[in-house]
Every structure is written in C-alpha cells, then in structure tokens.
Amino acid sequence: MYNSSSSSTPSSSSSSEAGDIRSSVFSPGEPLRQPRTSPPVSDSSAESRSPIPSGHNSSSAADALVKNSKLSAAAPEFVPGCYASFQDDVYSDDSEGHYPEPSLADFIQDFVSHLNLSPGSLESEIDYITDTLNSCVTTEEILQELVELIYVQSTSIPNFAYTGARLCNHLSHHIRLSPASGNFRQLLLQRCRTEYEQREQAVRGDPGTQKRFHSYVLFLGELYLNLEIKSGKDTPGRANVLLGALKDLLNALFSHPDDPNLMCAVKLLKLSGSILDDTWKEKGQSDMDEVIKKIEDICLDAKCSRDARQMLLKLLELQSSNWGRVHTAAVSSDATPDNDPNYFMNEPTFYTTDGTPFTAADPEYSDKYQEILDREDYFPDAYEENENDSFCGDEDEMDPEIEEAFERFCMESDARRKK
Template identity: 90%
Template sequence: MYNNNGSSSTPSSSSSSSEAGDMKSALFSPGEPLRQPRTTPPASDGGAESRSPIPSGHNSSSAVDALVKNSKLSAAAPEFVPGNYASFQDDVYSDGSEDYYPETSLADFVQDFVSHLNSSPGSFESEIDYITDMLNSCVTTEEILQELVELIYVQSTSIPNFAYTGARLCNHLSHHIRLSPASGNFRQLLLQRCQTQFEQREQAVRGDPGTQKRFHYYVLFLGELYLNLEIKSRKDTPGRANVLLGALKELLNTLFSHADDPNLMCAVKLLKLSGSILDDTWKEKGQSDMDEIIKKIEDVLLDVKCSRDVKQMLLKLVELQSSNWGRVHTASVSSDATPDNDPNYFMNEPTFYTADGTPFTAADPEYSDKYQEILDREDYFPDAYEENGNDL
C-alpha cells in the first residue's frame, strides 16, 4: 500500500488500529461515549467500506446518532410558511432592505399595494394598517399628499372591479392620513378630484369608446364612494357624503340623455349598486328623484332603439324598483315574527331528508313527524358516541 506522500508501507496491526481510531473520531463527536464493537473491524484500505457513514459493526442507536450528526435540519431555521400564502409586507421586504422608500417611489409603492389588494381583496383588513403606516411615513408635504390622491384616484377608476376596494381604501385613508395642509386633507382633495371629472361628464359621455369606458369606471367608483365614504357629523356619528348624492343623480341624467347601449348599461349597474340607498335617502328628504329616474327609463324603453338585451336589463330594473329593490318588509320586532307575518321566517332553517330522500324544512306541515322519524332511524338518543369516545 501507499501512504499519502506516495511512499510504500507495509500494513501492520498497530497501523490498522490507528486508522480505525481515526475513522471513529471523524464519524462521532468527541464528547460522545462510544460502544465497543461486537467484532473487530477490518483494517481500512481507503475503499468504499471505510467511506460508509454508518460503520457496519455498530448497532442501530449509533446509526441514528450518525444520521442526526449529519442532518441539515436546524432548530434555528426560519418559520415555515405555506407556499400559497402571499403577504404584501413580505413582498416589500423581499430584498432584505430595512427601509422601502429610499429605493422605491411613491407611485411604485401605490401600484404595488393596489395590485396586491386587487388580487387578494380578502387581505384588506390585515394589510391596511401596514399600508397606512408606510404612507404616513412618506406623505410629509402638500405636494406628496396631492400626488397620493391622484395615484389612488387613477387606480380606482381604471382597474376593472376595483371600485369597491378602492372606495374602502379611500375611506380608511381619509380617517388615518395624518397630514392635513391648508389646501385640504385626503378626503377633501379626493372630492375635489372627483369634482374635476364630474365637470367633464358631457364631453366624456360622448367620447370615443376608450373615453366612455374610463367615464363609466368613474361613475361606478363614485357610487361605491357614496356607499363607503364615512363623514362624521356634528354629533360625531358617521354618515354618507351627501355632496355625492346630487352628483350621482346628475350622472344618471347624463347617461340617460345619451342613451346608447354602453351608457345605459352603466346606468343600470349604478342603480343596481346604489339604487335602494339612493331611493331611501331621497324619500327621507321628501324628494321624488327616483320617480324621475324611473320615468326616464320608461321613456328610453319607448323611444330609444337600444339592443334587446339592454331593454331587458332596463325592464328588470323597473321591476326591481317596484318591488322595493327586492327587499321584503319583515315584522317590526323579531320576537313577534311568525310564519304568517314574516315570509322570511323559515329562510335560515336547515334542510332535512326522509328515508326516501325527500327534503323538508321546519316550514313543512309534517315537520315534527318526519324529524322524529329521522331521530328514530339514526338511533340518536341511546348512543351518541363512537366506541373510542369521540363525538359523532
């Protein structure tokens, strides 16, 4: 055999013992006691057997110790997060930086969190406080506040199906953005921006398809803003922005005055969204504005040559309004509700099935007999537990 420096050497019992000892020292920690091998290991010749991580002469306990020593698992490993979980905060700090804004502009940050909320609207409640804190840390001047309002307005009126989340976002920021310069706070600047677009409604409603589409997004966003924007009154109770009430009526008049299919469809969507609230508010004020709007719809159905689908939408809308927007008047006191005076009495009752598969609810005249039949069939009362004691 040859040693490391290439010279020839003759194997002996002493050299075999030395090599075996070195191999054990390399495989086990110095402070760990070793068990005596059952058989004397053969002299190592540097072959495959000597490179095995588990010596053949040792028991299973030593093998486990060797595996533990060579394992890459660590108690100090970071917290495990499922692969399908996405957090906006994780996205912001994915580069390991301590501060976001020295490397990213306000426009990029707004676009990032709007995109995140649009793709994961259910994360709004868990992310909004973090987003607000980040915005408060950078919105330090009047110019930056105006830029923020413009960015959020553009995003809310250009992304399909983002109007509702955008309105919720605007409501939250209107109460939590701390900077309030002389030109106006977040809410005031937002309403001023909406007013600017409102004044251009006549040009927008007659514009090219792209201009009309952006105008329709604006109309639906304004409807969501009316439903979601809270303004505290003198009594410190939140209420809706009544300044938007008149604007929505004028926008509806504008859409019906230029009654092509896209404008009519936008008007229908707005009324389905906010018609019941608008109707209630106008009635509380003693105004008949909704009756005037329904009259405009009837005139459109008689005079305008719109598509059959749009006419069906308008007819359904008139029927919806005549049925109190699909709402059912329930008993004034819930405890006084009975099957005779409350059509929703059995609405939330569970559905059961008889032995032959026939469904029935509490509204069924034979409910008691059928339900008792189920209890008897399932042998419910004598034994409600499995053999191992767990609840069925």
Template identity: 95%
Template sequence: MYNNNNSSSSSSTPSSSSSSEAGDIRSSVFSPGEPLRQPRTSPPVSDSSAGEVKFTAKSRSPIPSGHNSSSAADALVKNSKLSAAAPEFVPGCYASFQGHYPEPSLADFVQDFVSHLNSSPGSLESEINYITDTLNSCVTTEEILQELVELIYVQSTSIPNFAYTGARLCNHLSHHIRLSPASGNFRQLLLQRCRTEYERREQAVRGDPGTQKRFHSYVLFLGELYLNLEIKSGKDTPGRANVLLGALKDLLNALFSHPDDPNLMCAVKLLKLSGSILDDTWKEKGQSDMDEVIEKIEDILIDAKCSRDVRQMLLKLLELQSSNWGRVHTAAVSSDATPDNDPNYFMNEPTFYTTDGMPFTAADPEYSDKYQEILDREDYFPDAYEENENDSFCGDEDEMDPEIEEAFERFCMESDARRKK
C-alpha cells in the same frame, strides 16, 4: 533580511544540527532573490529566459517582461490602499453601482399595495395600518399628497372590480393621513379630483368607446365612494358624503341623455349598487328624485333603440325597485336570522363579479367551497399570477364549472320564487 549563502550551506557536515537545516530552509523560502512560482496558466519558461515572462494573446499575468515576480509583488503591496485595520471591505467598483437600484418611489409603493389588495381584498383590515404608517412617513409635502390622491384615484377607476376596495381604502386614508395643507386634506383633494371628472360628463357619455369605459368606471367608483366614505361632523356619528348625492343624480341623467347600450348598462349597475340607499335618502329629504329616475327608464323602454339584453336589464331593474329593492320589512330578528327565514340575510354581503360580469355572492350555495378553494390556491401558489408566464391558472376562468352553473341557476330560480311569494 535573509541571504542565500550557498557557501555556508555547502560547508555543512552530515552531523550538523536540525536547527541549522531549518535555517537553510527558511533562507531558501523567504529569500527575496528567488522568483515566485509561475501560475499554472502561464506559458512554460525555458532555461534561457528564466527571468522573463512575455505576454501572449492568452497570457493574463500582471507582471511585465523583465521584472521578477517578487519585485512586482513588493510594489503592489507598497502601493496598495487596503488596510487590515479597516472595519469592512468595500470593492472599488461598489461606488459605481450605488444609485443603480434607486429607492422605491411613491408610485411603486402604491402600485404594489393596490395589486396586493386587489388579489387579496380580505387583507385590507390587517394591512391598512402598515400602509397608512408608510404613507404618512413619505407624504410630507402638498405636492406628494396630491400625487397620492391621483395615484389611488387612477388605480381605483382602472382596475376591474377594485372600486369597492378602493373606496374603503380612501375612507380610511381620509381619516388617517396626517398632512393637511391649505389646498385641502386627503378627502377634500379626492373630492376635487372626482369633481374634475364629473364636469366632463356630458362629453364623456358621447365619447368614443375608450372614453365611455373610463367614465363608466368613474361612475361606479363614485357610487362606492358614496356608500363607503364617512364624514365626521362634530360629535354626531359619521355620515355619508351628501355632496355626492346630487352628483350621482346628475350622472344618471347624463347616462340617460345618451341611451346607448354601454351608458344604460352603467346606469343599471349604479342603481343595483346604490339604488336602495339613494331611494331612502331622497325620501328622507322629501325629494322625488327616484321617481324621476324610474320615469326616465320607462321612457327609454318605449322610445330608445337599445338591445334586447339591455332592455331586459332595465325591466329587471324596474321589478327590483317596485319590490322595495328586494327588501322585506318583516325580517326576522338579527340574532335569529337565517338564509331560510330572512330574505335580507345576504343584503350586506359584498357582491363579486366574474370576468364576464356575472354576480357571485355569499348567497350562492357553492360560495364557501369555492372561496376556500381560492384561498387554498393562493397559499399553494402565492406568486403564480406574477411569475408564471404561461398563465396556466387563468386559462379556464372564463368557463363556469357545470355543477356551479347548475347550482347558481337553481339559486336564481329559488330566489325568484321566494320574491313572488
């Protein structure tokens, strides 16, 4: 289009117009015959080889030797598949990365929300609807529903102190997971899974330490499930799953049939958790099952070779049962009840356990301060347990603060004194 006419340029006089000069400038700038400026990183070109660019070890010029840069640029534009009218720019390598980050699986989602609920149990009420909606959107087949039941069962029986929250989660999902195939709905599949472990009880109580530990976690989860799982029958108010009542009795008998320390400790924990409810239910049905349980414990105290600590736990349990599980029938009216005038004031409060198994409830004088301290720490360091590889926030949790320990011991002595009165 534009020609580099040197003759016309040389014939220009000093009186030529500025427009003629501008035309000469445009001619020199857009002339396809002139080579493009070499990149800064390319080797210098001598006068004798002005039209050549030779590749060296460090040269990265895409223009081969013997071609001028303008011709190469024209060829690149001509062969390009890019379009200025395209709605968006997608790099050519993008397709190779598609699928590199797969969609989160059901197992990933369950593990994530269980981990969240385990670190913040109080968020169950606010998060449960979102969890349920998400699960309903992906649980579309019988196989996926069975997978969901298995995932939640494993999490509830393997994470320490998650059995209570896991049982509440299972209760909600049993009423709100919509899919109900011929093999059973969520609740029915969950009870079938629990029955599978129930049938292994005789072997589990005599198994190796790992097998016993898994079985004990299952026993405590089943106890929480009995207390929290609600079954609706017609227009009646929801009631407990009575099918679990007989199962808990059989599990206690299995634990007492092999009275080593771990089995006996599990039995004590189960009875402290659900003993009062089991006792009341059996009495309402006219059954003497709790009397049989107490007789077994008394026989073990006489004959079994358990450790001194476990023997003391069994004696404390008998004392608790003889005092109607610590309940007082002449409790104050609920509206007037206080920790001072109603021994049952804290009966319905959840019980937490430290890493060494010590109970910690709302009855503790330092409970409010310590609970607020935990909330504050979570606000300041929400990702501390996930991102801090030094575990600096977990290093001192095994030791109780001296002031808290003193207050806890004082609370225990005062509770014993009130009980004896």
C-alpha cells in the same frame, strides 16, 4: 568483460524508475476543489485563499459556518420561508440584499396590486400602508400626487372600485398632512369633480372615453357608500355632496341611451339604488321616481338592444320589490306565515324517499313528515343514536372471507401471546 561501474548502471536506472512509479501512485495530487456549500473564505492572507488550508479540519469549518450563519435561537418568532406579505414580498434587491427607497408611484402601484390580488388583506396591511405613506407624504405636491395615483388605480383596475373606496375612506381619516389646499378627502373629491364636470362629453365620446367614464361612475357610487365624514360628536355619515352628483350622472347616462351607458346606469342603481332611494325619501325628495320614469320611457321609446331593455325591465322589477329587501318581520309572538315572510326561514329541511326536499312551508308538509315518522317506527334501530353497531350489521351476516380472515387473526394472536 564488464567492470563494476558498468554493471551498476542498470540497477540504479531500475531503482529510479521504481521510485517514480511509487511517487506517481502514492504522492497526493492537486488539492481537491473546495465544496460549493462551504462558508465564504476571507482574502486577508494567502493561506486563507488556499482551497484546503493547512491544519484544516471539520470542526473549524463548522465554526466558520456557525459564525457566518444568520439563524438565531433567540429569534422572537418563527416565520416559514413560504410566507409573504406586502411588507416583505416587494422591493427586494437580490444584488444588494436590502430594500431600496421606492418612488411613491412604485409603492402605490405595488400595494394596490397586492390588495387587488388579496382584498382580504386590507385590514391587516392598512396600518403598515398608512405609516409608510405618512412618512413620505410631507408636502402638498406629494399629497396631490398620492390622490391622483390612488384615483387612477381605483378607476382603471377592474373590480377594484370597492377596495379602492375603502382604502380612500381609511386614508381620509389617517393621512396627517392637511395643507391649505385641502386634506386627502377634500383633494379626492376635487379630483372626482373634475371628471363630473366632463360628463356630458364623456357619455357621447368614443368607446375608450365611455369606458373610463363608466369606471369613474361606479367608483363614485362605491365612494358614496363607503366614505364616512365625521361632523362633531355625531356618528359618521355619508358624503351628501355625492348624492346630487350621482343623480346628475344618471341623467347624463340616460340622456344618451346607448347600450354601454344604460348598462352602467343599471350597475350603479343595483349597487346603490336602495340607499339612494331611502336617502331621497328621508329628505322628502322624489328623485328616485324621476329616475324610474326615465327608465320606463327608455324601455318604450329608445332604440336600445334587447339585452339592455331586459336589464332595465329587471331593474324596474327589483325597485318595485323594495330593491329585493324583506320587510321588517312581525313580532315573534304575533308572527304567522301570512304576516311574516321570514316565518319559515329557520325551519329544517327534510327529504322524501325519492330525495325531494321539503320544509314546513310546503303545503303537503304534514303528510310528508308523517311518512318520515312512520318509516322511523318501522326501522327503529336505524335511528337510535347510541347504537355503536348501527352501520355494521349483525355479526352473523359477516362476509365468509372476512370471517375466515378474522378467525385466522385471532388464532395468530393467541399463538403469539403463548410464546
């Protein structure tokens, strides 16, 4: 027989197991991992380090998010996230979240690269660049470093000579530091003179030396066209000191007439030949005639390639046509097709039935234009500007399928209105 104590043991055991099952099913497990997008949690207390602190609710999380947000409804302007300019797309340090102090070389390289990719941004960025340079160019040594850096960038980056010359012109008027050794413009011209004095060796050097020298020549040509020098109350003029230098550089290139030197000379004359010609003529000098004579001699005697000789012949043709410039047009009242090359410039262009364009300068203009008028008279409705259905055709010519669909649409519309 079983006693009462032995009979109670199984019931207590079964109740204990049931309690364990209920606890394992209904009791909460480990706290859930805190969402990754939640605001940063302070380490000030053990309670704040808990993934789900006691008393946590959605309103407290929202308050913390608002508190830590950097957005402001009182911001003066809205800037899209994809917008980037030179002021805010360089020198960012993701680890620190601020702009560290860059070296002058880094700053020059970065903004020159920016201008090379976006030449049109020079006007909008130049004030920021100038202010930054004025704040850091405080000694003579730094000013000389600035000149050297800009010179190297302007003569080493392909197709940057024009933008570099414009940049140099602006800085020559806005860099405030002017030590005893010279201001920005004077130091720049001194740096260019160093290369100028080595011209005879450079034109006979190895291909790398010649390439650097040719880049310098083209930059000097851009500098002559873009560098403005103010003298008193007169309007700014070009740096005449560069005028004689460009002639000497051309003579040096022609003195060793291999293809690279000749092509560099052609590029320089296409760039600045008209200005050089005008300036020399104003001074009563025949320097351009001497240059043209050298080119003619080279075309006859020099052992240059066919392509180089062809470029020289094209240059001679360009110079003989006044560098491709049109002469001053006659007075409008006296202008005729014979004395004004711009007489037909603003005339409209018409097209024949086969698509051939013609203008008033065409010898058969009258006949072709009359043909257009006759065609307009034959199809008068096609040329009326106020006809709204000129491109639609007649209603009777509507496609059968379109007509059927339109009628069905009208019937459905009437049915909906009656309802």
